[in-house]
Amino acid sequence: MSQRLLERKIAIMISAIVAAAILFSILTYQYYMRNSSDVQHIAVEHIQSTTLVKVSDLTHILKNKLDLVTVNLEILSSSQELVDQRVELGKILLNTAQKTTSNVVDFYSWVDRNGTSIWSSPNVNDTVDEKFKVFSTAAQAYFEKIKDTQVPSYSNKIKLTDGQSGILILYPIIDTQNKTITQNKTNEVFKGAILAGVSSETLDNFLQGQISPLSSANLSLVDSSGMMILTGIPKLVDANVFDKKFDSSIGRSVNDNNREKNIINVFRSAVLNPRVGTTDVISDGKDVTVSYSPVVSNGIHYFTIVLFLPHILASSLDDLVVQQRNFVILAMIIIISSAIGIFFVITYWNKGLRKVVYIQTKELQETTKKLTYHDKLQKEFIDIAAHEFRTPIQSVLGYSEMIHANLKNFDQYFEKIIRNAKRLEKLTEDVLDVSRIEGKNLQLSKSYFDLNQTIKQVIEDHQKEALNKEVQIIFDSKKNIPATVYADEARLQQVIDNLLSNAINFTQNGTITITAYRAQVDTKGEMDESDRESTVVEIRDTGTGINSEMLPRLFDKFATRSMSGTGLGLYISKSIVDSHDGKIWAYNNKDGKGATFTFTLPVTKKDKK
Numbered sequence: 001m002s003q004r005l006l007e008r009k010i011a012i013m014i015s016a017i018v019a020a021a022i023l024f025s026i027l028t029y030q031y032y033m034r035n036s037s038d039v040q041h042i043a044v045e046h047i048q049s050t051t052l053v054k055v056s057d058l059t060h061i062l063k064n065k066l067d068l069v070t071v072n073l074e075i076l077s078s079s080q081e082l083v084d085q086r087v088e089l090g091k092i093l094l095n096t097a098q099k100t101t102s103n104v105v106d107f108y109s110w111v112d113r114n115g116t117s118i119w120s121s122p123n124v125n126d127t128v129d130e131k132f133k134v135f136s137t138a139a140q141a142y143f144e145k146i147k148d149t150q151v152p153s154y155s156n157k158i159k160l161t162d163g164q165s166g167i168l169i170l171y172p173i174i175d176t177q178n179k180t181i182t183q184n185k186t187n188e189v190f191k192g193a194i195l196a197g198v199s200s201e202t203l204d205n206f207l208q209g210q211i212s213p214l215s216s217a218n219l220s221l222v223d224s225s226g227m228m229i230l231t232g233i234p235k236l237v238d239a240n241v242f243d244k245k246f247d248s249s250i251g252r253s254v255n256d257n258n259r260e261k262n263i264i265n266v267f268r269s270a271v272l273n274p275r276v277g278t279t280d281v282i283s284d285g286k287d288v289t290v291s292y293s294p295v296v297s298n299g300i301h302y303f304t305i306v307l308f309l310p311h312i313l314a315s316s317l318d319d320l321v322v323q324q325r326n327f328v329i330l331a332m333i334i335i336i337s338s339a340i341g342i343f344f345v346i347t348y349w350n351k352g353l354r355k356v357v358y359i360q361t362k363e364l365q366e367t368t369k370k371l372t373y374h375d376k377l378q379k380e381f382i383d384i385a386a387h388e389f390r391t392p393i394q395s396v397l398g399y400s401e402m403i404h405a406n407l408k409n410f411d412q413y414f415e416k417i418i419r420n421a422k423r424l425e426k427l428t429e430d431v432l433d434v435s436r437i438e439g440k441n442l443q444l445s446k447s448y449f450d451l452n453q454t455i456k457q458v459i460e461d462h463q464k465e466a467l468n469k470e471v472q473i474i475f476d477s478k479k480n481i482p483a484t485v486y487a488d489e490a491r492l493q494q495v496i497d498n499l500l501s502n503a504i505n506f507t508q509n510g511t512i513t514i515t516a517y518r519a520q521v522d523t524k525g526e527m528d529e530s531d532r533e534s535t536v537v538e539i540r541d542t543g544t545g546i547n548s549e550m551l552p553r554l555f556d557k558f559a560t561r562s563m564s565g566t567g568l569g570l571y572i573s574k575s576i577v578d579s580h581d582g583k584i585w586a587y588n589n590k591d592g593k594g595a596t597f598t599f600t601l602p603v604t605k606k607d608k609k
Contacts, residue, residue, distance in 0.1 A: 051291040055307040059293040066297035072097040077171040094121040109195040156223045165200045218308040224301040241267040287311040444488040476515040498569040507543035534600040541594040
């Protein structure tokens with residue numbers, strides 16, 4: 001009797017253990033599914049964000065290129081060389097325009113008032129004349145149009161000899177100086193036209209070069225009328241998204257609601273929608289994120305970029321979910337015979353999975369954050385660099401034309417041309433320095449030199465600029481350093497030049513004081529380093545000071561205190577000082593007037609002599 005009771009108790013205990021193990025397995029399975037779903041959701045959001053950022057970036061880059069083409073056409077059409085049909089000078093201008101936009105424009109063509117070709121800019125393709133000969137015929141109708149209206153025209157219905165699509169942008173050449181008067185009406189004389197031709201192949205090569213690293217993405221380019229210019233699906237090239245034949249060519253998704261939207265409707269919405277958009281569709285049984293953005297330049301809707309990115313990462317996670325589910329089912333069968341052992345295995349596995357999920361989640365979040373921040377900085381830099389390059393280039397071209405048109409009193413024009421050329425040179429040197437710094441290729445050529453003499457030379461270079469702003473530059477001789485320093489003289493002069501130029505820029509009718517001396521400076525570096533003797537250079541101004549929000553990131557790349565400039569000068573200066581094992585910092589003056597920039601250089605044994 002006692003044996004039966006014992007067996008019954010054992011059976012009840014085993015049943016309870018098995019039931020508990022099964023219940024625990026079920027709960028664990030649900031936990032696995034929830035964690036896998038969370039990771040999959042984060043991965044999908046990351047894909048959506050990446051696609052939207054990339055399509056916006058592509059749109060921004062292509063818009064800037066088309067803006068540059070338009071600027072070239074405006075400059076060429078208003079150039080007196082083309083108005084007067086000075087062919088040799090006109091050739092130079094067309095070839096220069098071709099070089100600045102060679103990656104998006106196949107050719108620039110100059111025709112006279114009768115439509116006869118005067119000159120076409122060369123292209124790297126030797127067969128360009130044969131390839132684009134159809135442009136001459138197709139352009140006649142648009143040429144007659146701008147001849148009558150004397151306003152720019154645009155065509156996206158050009159076909160090349162090899163079957164590709166192309167676009168034409170035409171600008172009239174008008175002689176505004178020699179006008180005719182007919183029937184009491186003043187008419188400007190039509191002298192011809194300047195054309196820019198772009199092929200779909202050129203656009204494809206340019207955009208594919210920008211789409212990296214999204215190798216699995218499919219890029220489509222649709223013009224404003226719905227014509228498919230570029231696509232990864234060959235049968236859709238030259239198809240119109242609004243044509244009924246387009247429906248049968250592309251096929252339809254399973255459903256039209258929520259995520260399973262019709263791809264056809266997505267294409268049509270992208271062309272009609274003037275804003276950036278994104279959505280998810282199902283194509284060939286796979287989830288795909290579709291993002292689109294219109295390319296608008298000078299009020300003209302040229303194209304809409306449509307980017308398809310399959311959820312490859314999400315599909316991999318689906319496979320992981322299936323594997324986990326099968327494993328748990330197998331574990332449930334094993335647990336029935338060995339509940340306690342499986343309990344510890346599952347507990348250990350659960351901890352590991354939680355850690356992996358947590359790490360992957362944090363990595364995905366950090367990656368998304370870095371990509372968003374990097375994209376923002378890149379766009380800001382592109383905008384700033386485009387503005388900084390374009391302004392002096394237009395000035396150089398403009399003043400050059402004025403010199404040709406009027407040779408009297410042209411000294412002032414040369415001065416402005418030289419100033420803008422130096423501005424371009426400085427910007428180019430800054431960009432090259434940033435490239436060397438980030439590539440860890442910044443080389444120093446150290447030698448012993450007189451720091452006082454270097455400071456005086458920099459002050460002399462900036463005296464004219466300071467006088468124009470009624471700024472007095474003072475070199476404090478009370479604390480001068482009689483000895484030399486061991487450093488790269490050219491690079492150190494660059495640092496002082498950047499800091500002094502920055503001080504003059506933010507000071508009006510004030511004073512800038514430069515002080516150099518030796519002192520014991522706290523390195524604030526490693527814990528085992530103590531104060532060391534250093535050469536200290538201070539540049540103190542009475543200008544506007546530094547904004548409190550800008551102060552923490554003052555020496556970061558692209559950080560700028562004004563609407564002009566690229567924000568590279570202080571970043572380069574800090575890198576140069578750091579490479580000398582020195583320190584650089586800035587702060588607002590306690591009296592509330594202006595700011596002080598300070599940098600230090602360690603004193604060598606020979607410096608002390």
